[in-house]
Amino acid sequence: MTRIDQCFARLRAEGRKAFVSYIMGGDPDFETSLAVMRGLPAAGVDVIELGVPFTDPMADGPTIQLAGQRALEGGQTLEKTLEMVRRFRAGDDRTPIVLMGYYNPIYNRGVERFLKDAVEAGVDGLIVVDLPPEEDEELCLPAREAGLNFIRLATPTTDEKRLPKVLQNTSGFVYYVSITGITGAAAAQAAEVGPEVARIKAATDLPVIVGFGIASPEAAREIAAVADGCVVGSAIVKRIGAGEPAEAVLAYVASLAEGAHAA
Numbered sequence: 032m033t034r035i036d037q038c039f040a041r042l043r044a045e046g047r048k049a050f051v052s053y054i055m056g057g058d059p060d061f062e063t064s065l066a067v068m069r070g071l072p073a074a075g076v077d078v079i080e081l082g083v084p085f086t087d088p089m090a091d092g093p094t095i096q097l098a099g100q101r102a103l104e105g106g107q108t109l110e111k112t113l114e115m116v117r118r119f120r121a122g123d124d125r126t127p128i129v130l131m132g133y134y135n136p137i138y139n140r141g142v143e144r145f146l147k148d149a150v151e152a153g154v155d156g157l158i159v160v161d162l163p164p165e166e167d168e169e170l171c172l173p174a175r176e177a178g179l180n181f182i183r184l185a186t187p188t189t190d191e192k193r194l195p196k197v198l199q200n201t202s203g204f205v206y207y208v209s210i211t212g213i214t215g216a217a218a219a220q221a222a223e224v225g226p227e228v229a230r231i232k233a234a235t236d237l238p239v240i241v242g243f244g245i246a247s248p249e250a251a252r253e254i255a256a257v258a259d260g261c262v263v264g265s266a267i268v269k270r271i272g273a274g275e276p277a278e279a280v281l282a283y284v285a286s287l288a289e290g291a292h293a294a
Contacts, residue, residue: 033127034128052284085133183200183201184197184207209245267287
């Protein structure tokens, strides 16, 4: 079992929903980003999604795009993102870490080398948004052989014909994108999300975690109540981008986590 599998097993045993948070590696700089990352577990985060900055983030809205630009301008690279994981692991060997981003930086590094380095650093899973199931041999299957979960996104447009294909090599959890469009574009609605989550859960035993459009403790609670947990990214990244100190960002994260865990 990966750390992700162990985490969800614990949450199930405790009857609790998961709170997953996203931050961009290296935003606004390496040390500040690492300080926020190190504080996430104490703020109630169950799984950390760590963004790998990329020059052409086609699935991301302005908030995440700007975070990636700040990180790249500050010298953040895939190697430095892995170094963040290594430093985090020096003090925390329990919290799951999922790298989230695009295939190009991985391809440039070389899949075999990347997977070896990711496992050694302490990465537990991958979300690579621009690799569809038809390309599973590129990274998904090698990643699973290396012991990493490969987490797939399902969306409101993933119909009954497409869903089995999306799920076939997915592990860890399913990330349900609650709205169509880019990150940070609209608010998620529990009444609309609930039936979609139920549809996905009827086709898999994996936890279904809902992201996009969650920015308040109340929204985190409402969405987590109809799923196995929720993800918050843009709302956290926006505060980092506004220059809030790590302590203030983490206090906000703690309020979101409390909302999700109250579901």
